[in-house]
Amino acid sequence: MKTWHVLAMAQRARTSRMPAIHWTVHPPEEDLQQLALAKTPPEDRLRIESHLAHCQECQRSFEEAGIFADRLQELLRSQGKQDQRTSVRYKVRESAIVAQCNPPDFVPAIGQVMDVSATGLRIRLTRAIYRGTQVQVLVEKAAVFGTIRYCRANSRDTYDVGLIIDQIVMRPGGPPIESLDAATGRDGFVKLQPRKTAKTVDPVDVLLIASVVFGQARPDASQLERNKQLLLDFFSYQGDPAIKAARFFADDYIQHNSRFLIMNEITHASGRDAWLKAGYAAQGHANLTVNGGIPLRDPILVMAEGDLGDRRVQRGAIRS
């Protein structure tokens, strides 16, 4: 397992969470992940579960956390490793460049990521980095920005530093940092094990790369269900149009409705803004969404990608 596997899944769970309006009353995402990993203390568990019972937004987040936990387990099992469902951290051995951002130190350290979770890293270095230092950690396909929470001296002139992740930036197109492995013997650098040049293709890795990092693969079933719910929520939403647009539309949203398209020529707006301005401009003048009076609620069918499957028409003759 690579560090970026865990980071990518953590980031996906993080970014796919709907924006919270009253975010302070929701349990932190880390708590939901702990709950999904069955690591929540009993007293906290009751509190979170009671919140989950009535908060759809957190239910979705918890679902994401569950997917995250399950995928990590799949990955571990595929690699013949022990099921570590109760452990939030996953052991890795991977080169990393650690640069101190604040206070700045212009000589980066090269170390090894020892374990990784959705919220933190443990890195082995040959020099100490003090608690509270803000660092940037470069690993394969990802840059992690975090804050050092502890620094412990080991027996062999090495230090284990633990950092809490503040931000993850995935670099799907970035070059791997195999070259780091050659950077041994320099003062203050950890001697790293040479990386194998031949890589085996792990199907789970391929799936992760395709679906998690590039985000272009077919969504999984639970994602499709969430998308269906998104559509239902959109058409049942009765609030302010600007809030509705911000909640449901991407910046480059296009409404292909012919009436909206003509409105674009009038408002000279584009993307999400075009939908909003068209609505304001048409108010009291014309209907943009004429459908004969058919109410857009309680649909008789909601269909997602793949719901029809591959049903080929069989042609044949009945023989007596």
Added chain:
Amino acid sequence: MTAVYKGVLSDPDDTSRTYEAFTFETVRVKDGKFTEHWDGVQLAPGWRTEVERPNWSVSVR
């Protein structure tokens, strides 16, 4: 993602009768947001004239 909606509408030729009508809404979703949206709305004669009335520019800006 496509949703199909059914409505029971009045028959314009015989208002004592109704008929079942259907419409659809299709959206493309990416990262939890709609990126594209199609539906069954059409232009009608005079619609462009309606929206291009002079006072429109006032209400837009």
